[in-house]
Amino acid sequence: MQLVCPAGNLPALQAAIDAGADAVYAGFRDQTNARAFPGLNFDDAELRSGIGYAHARGRKVYLALNTYPDSARLAQWHTAVDKAAEFGCDAIIAAEMAVLDYAARTYPAMARHLSVQGSATTAPALRYMHERFGIARAVLPRVLSIQQVERLCEGSPVPLEVFAFGSLCIMVEGRCQLSSYVTGASPNRHGVCSPAKFVRWEEHDDGCRSVRLNNVLIDRFEPAEPAGYPTVCKGRFDVGGEIFHALEEPTSLNTLELLPRLAQAGVAALKIEGRQRGVAYVSSVTRTWRDALDRYRAAPQNWQPQPGWQPSLSKHAEGHQTTLGPYHRSWH
Amino acid sequence: MDTMKLSLGPLQYFWPRERTLAFYREAAQWPVDIIYLGETVCSKRRELGTRDWIALAAELAASGKQMVLSSLALIEAESELGVLQRLVDDGHCWIEANDLSAVQLCRERGVPFVAGPSLNIYNHHALALLMEDGLRRWVPGVEQGEVLLRELRAAVLADGRTMPELELIAFGRLPLAYSARCFTARALDVAKDQCGFRCIDYPDGLPLATREGKPFLRINGIQIQGEEITDLGPELPVLRELGIGVLRLYPQAEGMAEVVAHFDLARRSPTPPPHIGARNGYWHGEPGMRPAGGA
Numbered sequence: 329m330q331l332v333c334p335a336g337n338l339p340a341l342q343a344a345i346d347a348g349a350d351a352v353y354a355g356f357r358d359q360t361n362a363r364a365f366p367g368l369n370f371d372d373a374e375l376r377s378g379i380g381y382a383h384a385r386g387r388k389v390y391l392a393l394n395t396y397p398d399s400a401r402l403a404q405w406h407t408a409v410d411k412a413a414e415f416g417c418d419a420i421i422a423a424e425m426a427v428l429d430y431a432a433r434t435y436p437a438m439a440r441h442l443s444v445q446g447s448a449t450t451a452p453a454l455r456y457m458h459e460r461f462g463i464a465r466a467v468l469p470r471v472l473s474i475q476q477v478e479r480l481c482e483g484s485p486v487p488l489e490v491f492a493f494g495s496l497c498i499m500v501e502g503r504c505q506l507s508s509y510v511t512g513a514s515p516n517r518h519g520v521c522s523p524a525k526f527v528r529w530e531e532h533d534d535g536c537r538s539v540r541l542n543n544v545l546i547d548r549f550e551p552a553e554p555a556g557y558p559t560v561c562k563g564r565f566d567v568g569g570e571i572f573h574a575l576e577e578p579t580s581l582n583t584l585e586l587l588p589r590l591a592q593a594g595v596a597a598l599k600i601e602g603r604q605r606g607v608a609y610v611s612s613v614t615r616t617w618r619d620a621l622d623r624y625r626a627a628p629q630n631w632q633p634q635p636g637w638q639p640s641l642s643k644h645a646e647g648h649q650t651t652l653g654p655y656h657r658s659w660h
Numbered sequence: 661m662d663t664m665k666l667s668l669g670p671l672q673y674f675w676p677r678e679r680t681l682a683f684y685r686e687a688a689q690w691p692v693d694i695i696y697l698g699e700t701v702c703s704k705r706r707e708l709g710t711r712d713w714i715a716l717a718a719e720l721a722a723s724g725k726q727m728v729l730s731s732l733a734l735i736e737a738e739s740e741l742g743v744l745q746r747l748v749d750d751g752h753c754w755i756e757a758n759d760l761s762a763v764q765l766c767r768e769r770g771v772p773f774v775a776g777p778s779l780n781i782y783n784h785h786a787l788a789l790l791m792e793d794g795l796r797r798w799v800p801g802v803e804q805g806e807v808l809l810r811e812l813r814a815a816v817l818a819d820g821r822t823m824p825e826l827e828l829i830a831f832g833r834l835p836l837a838y839s840a841r842c843f844t845a846r847a848l849d850v851a852k853d854q855c856g857f858r859c860i861d862y863p864d865g866l867p868l869a870t871r872e873g874k875p876f877l878r879i880n881g882i883q884i885q886g887e888e889i890t891d892l893g894p895e896l897p898v899l900r901e902l903g904i905g906v907l908r909l910y911p912q913a914e915g916m917a918e919v920v921a922h923f924d925l926a927r928r929s930p931t932p933p934p935h936i937g938a939r940n941g942y943w944h945g946e947p948g949m950r951p952a953g954g955a
Contacts (some may be wrong), residue, residue: 396782397814398808426785446760447780450735453760456767461791471840476736499837499884500734503778506877508803509836509886509948512941516780543952545870561837566869567847567879575843575877615676641950654840660853 329598330589331621332390332489333614334370336603340379341389343611348618351388353421355519355603359401360408361392362445363603364519376415388418392603394443396424396502396516406430413438421467423447423502441489442466445502445516451483458485466487467599469501474586477638478593487596490626493613494601495646496581496653497563506560511542522559525568556647582641582650587620588631609644616640664927666901666920667694667827669910670730670756672835672880674859676805677707683911684716688723690917693926694906695720698730698747700776702842702881703740704857708943710743714750721752730756733778734838734882754796767793773826777801777835782808784815787824797825799908802834805943806895809902825905830892831937832917833865833878833885834948843871863913874952886949889938893926 333349335341344352353604355361357369357383372377374472379389391412397405405427412420413435420438423426423445431440441446442457457463468477481488500513501508508514513525526542535551539558546563556562556578565574581601583590590598597619600613616637624631642648653659662765667689671680687695697720698707698713708716717727729747732740741761748755748765756774758764766773774797781787781798800809809826816823845855859866865878866887878885888911892899899907907927909919919936926933942948 331766352912379688396674396780398804398953399783399785399812402783402815404786424780424782424786425789426783429785431684448760450741450759450761452741452764456708456760456764472736473840479738498841499839502780503733504837505801505803505834505948506837506884508942509834510952512945514803517782544870544876545874546947548871564871565876566871566873569864570847571871574847575839576841657853658851660843 329595329621331436331614331617332597332599334472334494334600334603334605334610335378336363336605337370338378339376340603340605340610341606343607344380344614345385345387347614349387349610349614350489351390351418351597352378352382353392353603355392356408358404358408359519360395360397360405360515362394362515362519363392363467364395364444365604366524366554368604372411375411379633381417390419390421390441391417392421392443393427394421394423394445395519396445397427398517402426409434419464425461428457428463432461436462438555439464439617443502444469444491447500447502448607449500451480451485454480454484454486460486465596467491470581472655473657473660474589477655478589479594481593486541487598488588488618489583489584489597490595492590492598492617494580496576496579496651498576498653504561510544510560521559527558554647567616577649577653579649580645580647581653582638582645583652583655584617584620584633584637586652586655587624588628591624591628605644610639613644662905664904665906666691666729666852666923667906667908668692668916668920669829669832669908670696670698670700671911672701672833672885673863673865673911673913674702674707674737674857674881674884675863675913676860678890680708683916684720687817688720688725688919692725692909692920694726694728695858696728696730698756700730700733700758701883702859703732703737703743704855705859705881707837707860708785710746714747714752717753727753728756728774729753730776731758731762733758734840735759735761736840749751756799763790763793766882770794772796775801777829781785781901783804784812784821784925787812787816788819788821791824795824797827799827799829801817802829802948803942805945806898806902807945808934813903823903826890826903827908828899828904828905829890830909830923831889832908832912833887833889834942835883836877836938836948837884839884841886842882844881845877888938888949890940890948891935892943893923893933893937894935894938895943896926896932909951
């Protein structure tokens with residue numbers, strides 16, 4: 329299995345490669361990708377430089393072009409595809425049909441991976457993307473159980489990539505409008521979820537803190553309580569008079585213990601989430617997974633998680649908690 | 661100019677069998693032109709099974725309405741694919757395709773389909789590709805407002821193509837998100853696999869408010885909706901000018917006959933009707949919900 333790691337900027341790209349990533353994924357500094365955050369991503373020179381760094385070490389660079397352009401902005405996505413081809417990206421990761429179609433017709437030799445944002449959860453859906461746009465790989469949404477992933481590996485026309493670690497979107501990717509309902513800014517159209525400019529923290533006299541997203545109260549924290557980033561899906565709300573994380577707790581996905589099953593199912597690649605995270609995260613998480621994959625390759629029968637792995641991963645998890653998420657039936 | 665059509669969107673909630681059947685038998689007498697039938701949210705909801713929905717579609721078709729069978733927005737299990745295959749194989753109705761699996765099965769069988777709001781179409785080129793696959797009508801996703809549709813239509817016409825029939829969500833709570841997790845089961849502290857079909861107790865969804873008590877969202881099984889019942893009635897003159905062919909009204913538990921009558925009157929009138937629901941911010945290029953707090 330290939331290890332695909334996040335690169336939010338050039339230092340992170342180099343750190344991921346140095347720590348043993350087989351491939352990294354990156355995006356341009358605009359709304360053509362789903363992590364269009366201030367201060368993140370690559371300009372042309374940085375991307376060229378990153379590709380050079382990776383290729384010199386025999387690794388790959390995938391370009392995330394995984395947002396949904398409206399008609400008036402489609403040309404900007406075409407230009408991004410052009411640059412990906414010109415700079416020598418090994419693949420683009422795209423979700424939207426017009427982008428995939430343009431890439432397939434214009435640069436048939438450049439591989440097209442279906443992004444998680446493409447929301448393909450079944451064999452027919454994957455068949456559609458394969459027959460229509462010749463995708464070479466698909467990244468599965470984080471909604472399927474391990475049994476469903478195993479079955480899909482059998483029926484898919486293309487190799488599959490699954491999320492292994494990182495922040496957990498609990499909604500089907502590419503089809504969540506919670507951010508845009510509150511702020512007008514959406515992952516699909518603008519490459520952002522709950523953008524920081526809409527976030528307002530309030531300190532109260534009793535030491536409590538409240539956090540609002542475009543004036544909507546997402547959560548309130550006791551003085552010593554850890555407070556996470558306020559996305560709608562990880563806030564606390566009132567349902568029937570009870571206050572709780574009605575949608576999901578702040579927690580990260582961690583599938584380390586499932587590694588053998590994913591490998592046996594024929595999963596082609598494991599993806600680490602986190603282009604918005606820094607060099608320390610990328611280095612440490614990549615190194616742990618590299619070690620886990622290498623040990624599995626060397627002795628699949630004897631593989632078991634090493635004592636240091638889970639604590640090291642938990643340190644980098646949201647709220648320092650991890651979950652098997654939808655892979656495990658009880659999460660549902 | 662042709663009068664706009666009215667449609668009843670698929671029932672998003674879970675109602676008891678008799679209530680559902682009674683609702684649709686009444687709807688057969690309402691001045692709606694199109695009725696969407698079927699389960700779009702959760703495959704465990706089986707007060708009406710696939711066979712029942714197909715039979716109901718055949719029965720209601722006799723009333724002269726166009727019947728469309730709607731597919732699940734999120735398909736995970738083989739059994740759910742089997743249901744989809746049966747809807748497509750029935751062959752008597754168009755399908756509302758709410759995910760790519762449905763698009764592909766319709767394409768393979770040559771069955772015409774309506775692209776539902778949870779299918780991602782954001783530009784003229786994607787629309788043209790799907791029209792090659794059998795798309796006959798398009799219900800844009802919730803975040804697409806007037807400006808985006810205007811630009812998209814201009815691009816379609818500039819390509820020398822024609823627009824498919826356009827259907828807008830004119831009334832109802834907006835579907836915002838889907839998950840593998842059932843939020844109703846979570847709120848009631850029961851496992852999804854032993855949920856007891858408790859969402860049947862919430863015929864308009866389970867209200868979720870902020871910690872300061874402001875109504876915010878509706879929990880509806882694996883789906884999250886906005887709390888507000890949006891209403892594009894006051895925008896009818898603009899919708900007409902934009903060439904919107906169908907106004908979609910989503911079933912709510914109470915008062916649907918009056919809602920249909922309201923829109924039936926409005927579609928025949930040159931002046932826009934008063935609003936009966938909340939302003940849809942998305943239509944104006946703003947956040948979908950009404951500004952909160954001091955804004």
